[in-house]
Amino acid sequence: MIPQPTPAAPPRPARILIVDDSAVMRALLRSVVSSDSRLEVAGTASDGASALRVIDSVRPDLILLDVEMPVMDGLSTLRQIRARPTRIPVIMCSSLTQRGAQVTIEALASGASDYVAKPTGQPSREAAVQALAQDLVPKILALTALGSPSHGSARGHASAFPLSSPAAPPRTPVTANLAFSTPPQQPPSGFAPAAVLIGVSTGGPAALDLLLPGLPAAFPLPILIVQHMPELFTKHLAERLDSRCPLRVHEAAEGEPVRPGHIYIAKGDWHMEVSAHSAMPDHHSSSAPVLRLTRQAPENHCRPSVDVLFRTAAAVYSGRLLGVILTGMGHDGLAGSRILRQHGGVLLAQDEPTSAVWGMPGAVAQAGLANRILPLNAIASEILRLSARSQREAPDLRETDPREAGASGIGWVTP
Incomplete structure (x- = not known):
């Protein structure tokens, strides 16, 4: 009997750490992440300081980071994350306000991989989840290299700035x-x-x-x-x-x-x-x-x-x-x-x-x-x-x- 090849194991889901001071927004983001079988929630945190304490233990593949939080805001948290040797993709979650936009631009220039706008004016929670998922899920998949070819390949440690990092694994162009x-x-x-x-x-x-x-x-x-x-x-x-x-x-x-x-x-x-x-x-x-x-x-x-x-x-x-x-x-x-x-x-x-x-x-x-x-x-x-x-x-x-x-x-x- 000819032995059959063992089928390749499916890739494990990308682990997402959710950081937001709003319990409602954390629940909304959890629903978005759970809506795709290629993603799973690694953990949640209500402020930047708490997130920094759990990163090493939950080992996320990507972090969803609120811009405005008490104790330690998103920009300060991002800078602390970028000071670490590992390069974890970070998507900023921003409100569509002057303050939110200004801080988000600073965060993106400081090494955040991308951003998503928090949903506003949706008629129901289900509509808010759907609108947010439509924008956010493709970005997560692309930045964790799980997206379709049309999304392009992503660095395993995005963002790509600075151009080189001693902690970055060697890559063949x-x-x-x-x-x-x-x-x-x-x-x-x-x-x-x-x-x-x-x-x-x-x-x-x-x-x-x-x-x-x-x-x-x-x-x-x-x-x-x-x-x-x-x-x-x-x-x-x-x-x-x-x-x-x-x-x-x-x-x-x-x-x-x-x-x-x-x-x-x-x-x-x-x-x-x-x-x-x-x-x-x-x-x-x-x-x-x-x-x-x-x-x-x-x-x-x-x-x-x-x-x-x-x-x-x-x-x-x-x-x-x-x-x-x-x-x-x-x-x-x-x-x-x-x-x-x-x-x-x-x-x-x-x-x-x-x-x-x-x-x-x-x-x-x-x-x-x-x-x-x-x-x-x-x-x-x-x-x-x-x-x-x-x-x-x-x-x-x-x-x-x-x-x-x-x-x-x-x-x-x-x-």
Whole structure:
């Protein structure tokens, strides 16, 4: 009798630690976690100090962490967790308030893997559980590497920042073994971009917090960014980045000219489009392309959508675009990246080891659309290298900004 192979044991459920001072919210999160057989509740805690005491004993695979708590709040707790040698994914649970959004942005930039908004205005507890599960469960699965391929692979110790940790297990870059439909192609030697487009989602605030301060005040191009995030959050993200970057960073506004040396963050729940001309009748002062904010239907379940930005920008700038796809869940940006490359643009993708979730950049890389696949800490220098030709050809494009005083000593990396 031929022995039959022993079937592989199913993967154990991901263990989730719930930390929230509200008993009602703890019960709600417990119901959400219990709604998926791939997840289980490892334990609960009513404040950050209690959570820190039980982490080693319950050994969670992921922590759901409330932003505002007594004794020790979420941001302080997160910093204590990140000071430990293990890298546990943390999802912040935030209220949709100014204070909640501001603290959540700080937490995401400090190493939180993602966030979820607490449900409001639901007609029943069951409706609240369903709404929260729809948003939260896919994020948990992606960050614990249990999601479907469409969610992308995740680091076993997300978040990915800082870029390396002595406690992180060694990993072989996935990009070394990818079966590309076409191999990555080096950018053409004469490429001179007129604008930089960035698409990012899960892990984005921390990635942008590392990438954008690496661009000098004399940077000659506009930078347009789609970060998947609600409206209240994108405003605080722009304000935080503006305080840290040599370049001007602000949330995009309807009809605003696209100016060199400015960074525009798409407004949450609004698509950001690029138009060759302003739709405003009194706008005659600039021939620059302008931004349009629309409430058209979401694309890839996203508004703002990376695809919308890339597609409309390609119609205006043609091949003079440098696209960058950073960490994120899903595949938003894939169709837009294909259009960008068809027009002759150049595309950079973040690599898997430095991505919190390698969904968006992984989709672009596996489709053979990326000219280069790079770790996060190498992307700013590559943007500078590719923009050097634009700097030489148009040295007088930029407007004077007070922050640029004394910035003339910054050197450009030449191709």
